[in-house]
Amino acid sequence: MDMETCSAECVATAKIANRCFDLCLAEQDVTMVAQCIRLTRECTDFCHATASALERNSPFAKQLCALCAEICHTCANECAKHAEHHEHCRKCEEACTRCAEVCELMVKALS
Numbered sequence: 001m002d003m004e005t006c007s008a009e010c011v012a013t014a015k016i017a018n019r020c021f022d023l024c025l026a027e028q029d030v031t032m033v034a035q036c037i038r039l040t041r042e043c044t045d046f047c048h049a050t051a052s053a054l055e056r057n058s059p060f061a062k063q064l065c066a067l068c069a070e071i072c073h074t075c076a077n078e079c080a081k082h083a084e085h086h087e088h089c090r091k092c093e094e095a096c097t098r099c100a101e102v103c104e105l106m107v108k109a110l111s
């Protein structure tokens with residue numbers, strides 16, 4: 001795993017999670033997807049932070065990748081609860097799962 005690939009995956013996931021965030025906010029019953037909204041926002045922010053850290057070869061890249069993987073897994077699990085009814089949640093679940101896996105590989109590569 002290389003930093004450029006991981007960074008690109010983080011950026012791609014941030015875009016998808018941000019789209020899910022926006023579409024969840026537009027739902028009629030926002031309270032039903034409140035946790036999804038909260039987690040997609042976290043995911044977007046941490047994916048961007050992780051990508052930035054990787055791009056500058058931060059000494060904290062390993063720790064950020066580990067945290068990004070954890071947040072992505074959590075977001076994917078929440079989006080999975082809504083994936084049957086919301087296509088954007090299904091796409092976010094898939095992207096977050098993929099990003100978590102890539103970040104976990106990056107953690108191993110940085111060890």
